[in-house]
Amino acid sequence: MRDETVARNYAETLFALAGRNDALEAYGEAIDTVARLLEENARVRLFLETPRISDDVKKDVVRKVLGDTMPRHVVNFVLVTIDKRRQRLLRAIAQQYHAILDAHLGREHVQVTVARPIDEATRRVITEKLSAVLGKEAIPHVRVQPEIVGGIVVRTGDTIYDGSVRRRLDIMRRHLLQAKLPAGVGGTSA
Numbered sequence: 001m002r003d004e005t006v007a008r009n010y011a012e013t014l015f016a017l018a019g020r021n022d023a024l025e026a027y028g029e030a031i032d033t034v035a036r037l038l039e040e041n042a043r044v045r046l047f048l049e050t051p052r053i054s055d056d057v058k059k060d061v062v063r064k065v066l067g068d069t070m071p072r073h074v075v076n077f078v079l080v081t082i083d084k085r086r087q088r089l090l091r092a093i094a095q096q097y098h099a100i101l102d103a104h105l106g107r108e109h110v111q112v113t114v115a116r117p118i119d120e121a122t123r124r125v126i127t128e129k130l131s132a133v134l135g136k137e138a139i140p141h142v143r144v145q146p147e148i149v150g151g152i153v154v155r156t157g158d159t160i161y162d163g164s165v166r167r168r169l170d171i172m173r174r175h176l177l178q179a180k181l182p183a184g185v186g187g188t189s190a
Contacts (some may be wrong), residue, residue: 004096007089010081015104017073028101030070034078035094048087059083073135078189105137112140115148115165130154 018027038045048058066075081087102108103165110130118126123142130138134156150165 003068007092009095010093015100030074031094035091107137109139112142
């Protein structure tokens, strides 16, 4: 939990810096680039996170690699994480930054599960309906799971809206199993 709090604090600092420079999206893209680099390249991650390599060497490499490709303030931010020995939190900082950015812009990421792949028109309709219900710009992340049979399952935060055919069939099955049969039906007669 402590790492999450520290990552949130760093993300808030980066967000404030981005706001002062009118570059909320640009800083988000830059910190994403850093996080993706660490996620996809174990050698880079090991290089930045190992205590056996001096901070000066790490910072020199960061300046050379990132210096010309991203905003100066973001590069300096990464250098500060190295100074404070928080570079292992850069991926968590990126996630927290985007959570702050989404809240600021009134966006919400929503997990949408469907039984079959959907076309772009259906995706737009889902996005519009979810945005209206949530009162925010919905950003659906669609995944296909044939086992729900049909319908749609939506997860936003801790709330799940299950409109799947599978759920309806399960409810119907439970009602049928709980129903009492009238006298003389299904039983033995004397």
